[in-house]
Amino acid sequence: MDIKGDVSGFFESGRRMLTVHHWKSWFSVDMVSTARISRVTGDQGVLMRWVFGDDKVLSNGFSVVLYPEGIGEKELGEVEKTWNKEEEAESYIHKIGPLREPLGDDRKVSFKMVETTVLEEIGVRQTYLRRGRREIKSSVVPVDGVIELLWLF
Numbered sequence: 472m473d474i475k476g477d478v479s480g481f482f483e484s485g486r487r488m489l490t491v492h493h494w495k496s497w498f499s500v501d502m503v504s505t506a507r508i509s510r511v512t513g514d515q516g517v518l519m520r521w522v523f524g525d526d527k528v529l530s531n532g533f534s535v536v537l538y539p540e541g542i543g544e545k546e547l548g549e550v551e552k553t554w555n556k557e558e559e560a561e562s563y564i565h566k567i568g569p570l571r572e573p574l575g576d577d578r579k580v581s582f583k584m585v586e587t588t589v590l591e592e593i594g595v596r597q598t599y600l601r602r603g604r605r606e607i608k609s610s611v612v613p614v615d616g617v618i619e620l621l622w623l624f
Contacts, residue, residue: 480551485520
């Protein structure tokens, strides 16, 4: 598929991918850093999705997402259509399954992977970062955060 723009919904979908292309042109994902997690999890663990409780989802090597209102099994079975809003959803359904509309910042708090470091003889450290803004009583304030995951050999 040739997805352009924000590929978050696809990479967070838990779908198994055979190949990824256009990652340096049509969209921007550091696939080299993303793939480094394979040192600990094997190839099967790259972009694998883990769900913690009903409100936290790790898409390994891409993002950690917090859902303040929770997320159900139905939504987890659908792909959030974050790319090319003007393009018809029907053109993707037969390729990746059911789609759903993107969630706003009030329902989805995303931390994107910014760095993966192989720590020789120890494991792999992943750093996920959120840079955001939130309106609080008519003023906009930054809402930043960091999540670090350490995978041990």
